[in-house]
Amino acid sequence: MNFVYMLRCGDGSLYTGWTSDLVARVNKHASGKGAKCPRAHQPISLAYFEVYETSQEAQKREYAIKQLPKAQKEELIRGGEGFPCHTEDGKTVVTVPSGTHFLPKPITLRGAESWEIR
16 A cells, blocks of 8 residues: 655644655654654644555655645645544544545554544
């Protein structure tokens, strides 16, 4: 599986990337390693992700999302085809549409104690 994801940075900006291991990549960003943008704008939280079969599909989608203005990225987070995420009561909440057969592995971010799948 391959993932396209958006992180919400501490200054409100959004960072978009792709990976084959969402857990490891988000943890790498949260630890201050990885891409410069999230590292410079800590803290970060996972705002959204989508799942793809191939890395080529994920890379194409990453490029398409990066071309969107921020307002359209926010709209995608609110109502896209992927998995919107938010923090609630110290938990990162992942909203999974009914009928979805994919559930992410638990991801621990700095300051987030646990994840809840809804």
